[in-house]
Amino acid sequence: MGTTVGTRLTAIICGRWSAWLVLLTMAAFSALVIGFAGDPRTGNDPTGALPDTAESAQVAELRRQLPGGQVNPALVVYSRDGQPLTAADDVAIAADREAFAREAVGEVSPPVYAPDRTAALVAVPLPAEIDPVALGDIVDRLRAQARADLPAGATAQLTGGAGFTADVAAAFDGANFTLLAATVAVVAALLLVTYRSPWLWLVPLAVVGTADVVSNGLIAIVSRAIDLRIDASTTGIVDVLVFGAGTNYALLLIARYREELRRVPDRRQALRRALSSAGPAITASAMTVVLSLLTLLAAVLANDRAIGVAGAVGITTAMVYGLVVLPAALSVCGRGLFWPFIPRPGQPDPTRTGLWARAGNLVSRRPRTVLAGSLLLLAVLATGLLDARLGLSKTEQFRVSAESIDGLATLSRSFPSGTADPVIVVADAARTPAVLAAVESVDGVASARPAGGDDDLAVIEVVLEAEPDSTESYQAITELRTALDAVPEADALVGGSVATNLDTRDAALRDLRVVVPLVLVVVLAVLILLLRSIVAPLILVGTVVATFFAALGAATTLFTQVLGYPALDTSVPLLSFLFLVALGVDYNIFLTTRAREEAPVEGTRQGMRTALAVTGGVITSAGILLAAVFAVLGVLPLVTLTEIGIIVGFGVLLDTLLVRTLLVPAIAMVLGRRFWWPSALARRPDPEPAAAGGGAGPEPASTSVGAGAQPAAASVSADPMPGRHADTGG
Known part of the structure; x- marks a missing residue:
């Protein structure tokens, strides 16, 4: 938004009369989408998510023709x-x-x-x-x-x-409404606590809520246009993404707006400054999440691709409404919107001497100790992965009672466990005797019998002794396929729901291996472009990955030792990684872009302390809110969504309270200006302490931050964007 076009757009969005026009235009657009979007394309084919090359998908297609x-x-x-x-x-x-x-x-x-x-x-x-x-x-x-x-x-x-x-x-009947209602309640409560105003919270909540409804309409349109199947769980995940990310963007913009209102008498000028300052960080953050979600297009599982496209539409909508509708809405409201804590010019900035300023002082005194302690804690939490198991059976996927699961247990007590879910073998009809002999020779097969077909193809039902979707049943499927491959000219294929779930697990592991590196490359590229550095982006990506493994390990311990879940579902690691890395890097973007603003005047170490002081409150509020929103996924009845919600929620808290508060500032203070290498900041000596200006109170000028450290700035700058506002007297 630093360009002339960006400046003009900002002026239109925040103008006295043009803001009303923006609101009316966006209201008309929202009504049009909501009114004419229709329903998304859905499907209930169990093999519909698999690629056509999967053996179970081929069996399902052949059976449709019989x-x-x-x-x-x-x-x-x-x-x-x-x-x-x-x-x-x-x-x-x-x-x-x-x-x-x-x-x-x-x-x-x-x-x-x-x-x-x-x-x-x-x-x-x-x-x-x-x-x-x-x-x-x-x-x-x-x-x-x-x-x-x-x-x-x-x-x-x-x-x-x-x-x-x-x-x-x-x-899921009514569950998504329950999820949405719980999400709205959580967001409303946390916004009310954050702003301590009886009506300020209504503005961002209304904007984000409208963005969510519009995004659902746009997703329905896209799903029909590109034949994308959207199921209930995808809708629930997108609702959480839009509310979580959209509210985060609102928190950042309003915090910057409040900051400017303490300097500038003209509230619209303050809003333009806030939008110009926070807009690039919000845009970079949103585009990081969108591009990360779109890496799921490289997945072979259609469900993952659906989440990627739907999530990208949702985050883009949240960004647009956060950067267009929200500031326009703030523009038409007066300073009284913040009542009873109305920010006015000349008021001291409480972020300069509060908790996060003290946290910055703590880190600057012992950065190496803080760095070692933070890494040790992350490593300890990650040890929970040593006992991790991947894959849930049908009987393990519900958190609530289901008659189909209870009936399966009853059936298994009197019949072979696989009776309720037989394996389906399709083969050349002329080779039926040889195929039956090969099937019956496999360990774990309880019985096999012909079950239809035509002159060309034979269908054989195979009952396994093992419970469906257990490790033993998957081993039996693998051995069946190996044995049948050895039958000459049989062209035998193994399918059925157990084989489908095995193929789904294998596809999920393949997607994990392919998509994770793509996500890391996307996040790294965005950070390099944003920070114009290589060292800082590598460090930020490394800390977010470490956070993911720590959150996954800690959550696995909770699932297995406390909640009694036997394993992680196959889709959980990939989606948790995607959401946690893409969303978790947001807070590092907010912190480091602010530190980069401060560094030319205050130096890297003092600039990081200032950035931590002034962004700490809003980022912590945003992190707690995002974690709470993801935790709301637990109201849905599937273990998979509960696991994703807990992992991402805990990971966001870990990233907010430990990584962004202690670990990243400690690394920056140890490295000093090398943190920004190879940008010009890495070659610019840190200024003398007096250059930072006065403001928040004296601090020891010789605070040690490690070998070769520059003296710390004497105080925290009173202006978070020094040198920017000389023309305003702000």
């Missing part, structure tokens, strides 16, 4: 709490089978009884290509029918692929 292949089975399990089923139970089960036929798209299977008659199983084929809500209605009717005339003491539970899909949809 008779009876477009079905999603619902399995109804009857039991008596471990006791044998009675003759009366048999009659009820037979009656249910006839009633189930009204909902089925094929023949309902005859009841299959366990050898000890402790359970019976009826398979009901339901349509595979159906909206999850419509499928949920069918499942509800089947469950009601199964329970209607059961003899006393008997129970009926619906599980299988259809039951699991319906329960996931039901778990």
